[in-house]
Amino acid sequence: MTEHVAIVGAGTGGTVLANDLADRLDSEIDAGDVRVTLFNDDPDHVYKPVWLYVPFGQREPADGRRPLADLVDDRVEVEIEYVQAIDTDAKELTTVEQPEPVAYDHLVLATGSVLDPESVPGLAQGGHNFYSEDGAEALREELLAFEEGRVVLSVVGSPHMCPAAPLEFAFMAEDWFRQRGMGEDVEVTYTYPIQRVHGNPEIGAWAEPIMEERGIDVRTFTNPQAVDPEAQVIETMEGAEIDYDLLVTIPPHTGVDLIPEAGLGDEWVDVDKHTLEATRAEDVYAIGDAADTGVPKAGSVAHYQAGVVGKRIASAVRGRPATARYDGKTLCFIETGMDEASFVEFDYENPPAPAPPSTALHWSKLGYNESYWLTARGLL
Amino acid sequence: MPDNDIEPDTTVDARGSACPGPLMDLIGELRGSDAGTVVELLSDNDQSLTDVPEWADEAGNEVLATEELDDHYAFYVEKA
Numbered sequence: 001m002t003e004h005v006a007i008v009g010a011g012t013g014g015t016v017l018a019n020d021l022a023d024r025l026d027s028e029i030d031a032g033d034v035r036v037t038l039f040n041d042d043p044d045h046v047y048k049p050v051w052l053y054v055p056f057g058q059r060e061p062a063d064g065r066r067p068l069a070d071l072v073d074d075r076v077e078v079e080i081e082y083v084q085a086i087d088t089d090a091k092e093l094t095t096v097e098q099p100e101p102v103a104y105d106h107l108v109l110a111t112g113s114v115l116d117p118e119s120v121p122g123l124a125q126g127g128h129n130f131y132s133e134d135g136a137e138a139l140r141e142e143l144l145a146f147e148e149g150r151v152v153l154s155v156v157g158s159p160h161m162c163p164a165a166p167l168e169f170a171f172m173a174e175d176w177f178r179q180r181g182m183g184e185d186v187e188v189t190y191t192y193p194i195q196r197v198h199g200n201p202e203i204g205a206w207a208e209p210i211m212e213e214r215g216i217d218v219r220t221f222t223n224p225q226a227v228d229p230e231a232q233v234i235e236t237m238e239g240a241e242i243d244y245d246l247l248v249t250i251p252p253h254t255g256v257d258l259i260p261e262a263g264l265g266d267e268w269v270d271v272d273k274h275t276l277e278a279t280r281a282e283d284v285y286a287i288g289d290a291a292d293t294g295v296p297k298a299g300s301v302a303h304y305q306a307g308v309v310g311k312r313i314a315s316a317v318r319g320r321p322a323t324a325r326y327d328g329k330t331l332c333f334i335e336t337g338m339d340e341a342s343f344v345e346f347d348y349e350n351p352p353a354p355a356p357p358s359t360a361l362h363w364s365k366l367g368y369n370e371s372y373w374l375t376a377r378g379l380l
Numbered sequence: 381m382p383d384n385d386i387e388p389d390t391t392v393d394a395r396g397s398a399c400p401g402p403l404m405d406l407i408g409e410l411r412g413s414d415a416g417t418v419v420e421l422l423s424d425n426d427q428s429l430t431d432v433p434e435w436a437d438e439a440g441n442e443v444l445a446t447e448e449l450d451d452h453y454a455f456y457v458e459k460a
Binding site for chain 1: 396397398399400401403404407408410411412431434435438439440
């Protein structure tokens, strides 16, 4: 009997996992004992970190897209279909395109995050973002034409994808305008929902003095509850009003509807943070943004979690006890300007200690962004 | 069980969430709520003991009660 591993979502986590299983279970797949299917509603794989550079005219959205067919091992069946329902009791999923349910033995949800700007009145109309291809391109037009006034970078909700990105955008924007001789004409304001500039205390303590030194106007405990696009004003839950000339937001995020509809969690999949197994269903895992582990919604997390789940599924297929565990490992480069970056590495037990910003780390980040395609293929 | 007679309009169970998850869950719940709404926030993160009252004070909301239960805290916050 053939065991079927179904992976929903072909972002970093899903793609790395599919290639991991194709390699780890190659003999079982070749013998017809195991099938691996990767479901995605887009024929392309999208590498989102490219979007940070689009507003500054340094990259194009197309730089972050490659066909899944070029990245995924031929042992994996890639189905460009939209998964609309999961029945974890019957162990089957339903797609829009196929009339019959698809049975699975092991299911992995790698469905990522969805932007939810509509949850704050006026945000979609008044705020730009670099968390989508269209958003990054529209922001580029605004940023290139911007000559004077206040640019507000506002983190509206948390958790969100790539927790370092808001800091990076503020640092890059300040540096970008200053290097172009516009530092006196453009003010950069950074707002964050809690009492520090980043959710992680160590990263917040590291970033705040740099912001002060660079003259970035910081507003903590700032939670927009409405945006007036005509007056160009943010109204906050704390009773403040913040004027802006260009508003860049990190919109609230949510998980896909499939998760609560399948009873796997209220918004994200409830998982054991070490085994990544769903707590509300058997033989279901979640990785990356979709998994509620408390670690950042970052590509490195999805990458490492994919390796753990690949090993656990291989153990299950072979009838052996699964021993691989996720330790919370997270890696992030943090751009601190247009030419320098820092780097952090941490896990569940060990907090981050940001490295001193350097040109070498900036080029390391750009270098990794190029070599990412080896990660997606399961080679790095 | 909580030792009070407060009847919250809604409960946000943020047990298991790392900082600042519980506070963000509370803020997300109150963002779309009407004045007078009472939210019960459950958190097992010690940081919530300072995060929640500091933010509530900043936003003008009122922490009606904070209870320490067996393995978590219960905060009752009323939106101003």
